[in-house]
Amino acid sequence: MITPDEVQETNAMIDRERLDVRTITMGISLLDCASHDVDMLCRNIHRKVVSLAKDLVSTGESIAHQYGIPIVNKRITVTPISLVAAGACHSVDDYVAVAKALDMSAKEVGVNFIGGYSALVSKSMTPAERLLIKSLPRALSQTERVCASVNVGSTKTGIDMDAVALMGRVIKAVAQATGDTDSSGCTKLVVFCNAPDDNPFMAGGFHGVTEGDAVINVGVSGPGVVKTALETARGASFDQLCETIKRTAFKITRMGQLVAQEASRRLDLPFGIIDLSLAPTPAVGDSVGEVLREMGLEQVGAPGTTAALAILNDQVKKGGIMASSYVGGLSGAFIPVSEDATMIQAAAEGSLTLEKLEAMTCVCSVGLDMIPIPGDTSAESISGIIADEAAIGMINQKTTAVRLIPVAGKGVGDTAEFGGLMGGGPILPVNDRSCADFINRGGRIPAPIHSFKN
Template sequence: MISIDEVGQTNDMIDRERLDVRTITMGISLLDCVSGDVDMLCRNIHRKVVSLAGDLVRTGEEISQEYGIPIVNKRITVTPISLVAAGACHTVSDYVTVARALDRTAQEVGVNFIGGFSALVSKSMTPAERLLIQSLPEALSRTERVCASVNVGSTRTGIDMDAVALMGRVIRSLAQATAETDSSGCTKLVVFCNAPDDNPFMAGGFHGVTEGDAVINVGVSGPGVVRTAVETARGMSFDQLCETIKRTAFKITRMGQLVAQEASRRLGVPFGIVDLSLAPTPAVGDSVGEVLRAMGLEEVGAPGTTAALAILNDQVKKGGVMASSYVGGLSGAFIPVSEDQAMIEATSQGGLTIEKLEAMTCVCSVGLDMIPIPGDTPSETIAGIIADEAAIGMVNQKTTAVRVIPVAGKGVGERAEFGGLMGGGPVIPVNTRSCADFVNRGGRIPAPIHSFKN
């Protein structure tokens, strides 16, 4: 049982250290919405989402008020649309119609985002999956709340380089389609390797086919709380530092467990997982980078940064798994550049490069996240960045992802602004040496030898 006393212990964290529940996300299966007609498919999706999630926002607000816990976002994830819409969508325009129906439905129920305009193509693409991917520039530029993801690789199957090359072109096209808002459409698109089925965070959330009909997943966040705790451990040994982070992560996750159980009970939807990722925002004091500095680094990107991040990620997980009956999603520490004030400062000063960020992704949750890059970056270079990150995930049996924003019309050092939680930051350089001949070989990078386990 989780007592109200435990919630009371978090009051200072909420009031002074920006502790919050980042999202309550309802996952909804759309497999029973399948139809051969696009209009009927859209009606079926609308009916099911509204029937299950119609009270999601109100319930989240009630829990927030009753317990005094900020709940920042209420969101929905759905079954990957490439699976649901394959029988009805035969053109790019058909998929755009579905995306717009999802957007209207999300607006009606009042959620911040709806995730799952997605395709899972880690081995190869069906014609329907290829069409969905090709629809992404128009679909995401013509909607406000729809988020998309494409899984291009896994440890078991390897990396679909045809899909990787296509995603490089799609990201470039989406950047151009939303040029008037600093290519903000790219903030709603993630390219994964080893994507999880139960991720409550956007833009990569979708309701996996291994899930039930509906589920409540909660994402907690508390980089400010962890930073305050780490500052009390200055000068202490690594043993004491790790213990401090673990104890703090335990308290944060217990709060998330309470919110998840309450939301599940009130909505009549099973509890799924708590994702205990440290998810920063552009606000000062709500930064994973500041945690790393409190651990003893002069600046993010300094020698020792990857080791410090490895400690943080591991101890957050160790503390969190003891506090919740089910921990899942991504769970760890995010390093989204434009959403983290300390990361923004480090990239502005040239101390944090995309190569260092790639090294850091080997030990953190997800990967190269929310990184503004020059608008004239070739699609093959973007594909090469995706391939590198997917290879890290494939070989190391972890989730990795890429969410880069080639900001149309802007170059290195110019600032991009995406607004809200998406933040903004300086455009950072990428390696200009060509990888076009490598990316355009086509086919699939085979799975690593250690994937053959059964």
């Protein structure tokens, strides 16, 4: 039975602590849309997306109104387009046409993002996958709602360094193509190692090939709730600290499961997973950085930051798993710089550096996320950063990702502004020592010894 105290507690989380369902995401398989004709492919994609998702936004708004729970975003993920479009797309122009079809479909049903303009190249690239990657500058500069991702490595296969080298050049090209908006196209592009199949969060979401025809996934966020809960544990032992985080994550996840199951029932689609991720926004009070400070750090980046983040990430996962049998996606703590007011402050003060962020990605739920860097950073340096993150993911059997924004025409001391949930922030310096000879070797970094588990 739900007690009156629990109802009041949940209301307080929503009203004062910025608890929200960050997204209801409908995953849609496009495998049955494949065609040898690009125009037919685009029509098939549009027809299927619109027919399945036409009620997604209104359903989310109805649930939010009925239960008083903010549902911030409604989104769609689709099967990685490189798999769906390989038979029809024989040029960059063909792939851009598909991106525009996705964008038109997203606009028609009213979602804010559609993810899955993606390629999975952890071992090697097919000609179709290479074409999709080369189309990214045009696809992301000529659409509004399309998000893209490329998986360049995994613990089982190693790291495709040819893809890593290509992505450095492509990210630079996307930045130039959207230079009039502080290279905002790069905010919609993620490079993964060990990408999950069921991620409802953008920009890295796609509908995995192991999924069914359509599914409802929900992403829940609540760093403000965790921060408030930790105020009651100031000076307490690590035992009490961990228990407080775990119990709070449990409550947040149960709220998310309620929304997910209700959306699943109303849309007559299977419920997939709850992604419990402490995903911040630029709003004050909605910050993972504030949680870390409440744990006892003067500022994010101080000695102990990585340990504090490890505790937070682990206890969030434990609380989520206690609350639901279907926790998935990227569940844990996000550390995007431009989307978190306290992280922005720490970076501006020089307390938080790119190197410290890389150390923190060993224990967070994703990786180097939403980091503005100088526009003149070389493609090889960007590839080197991607390789570093992919290596962390590959060796540690975890998902890692890179979402860097080399802001065209700006450098250290300048500020980038992307707007909305994407936020903005100071441009972080990048080590200017060259790694070009390393990146340009080509080939593949082999999988680690512990990958052989049959």
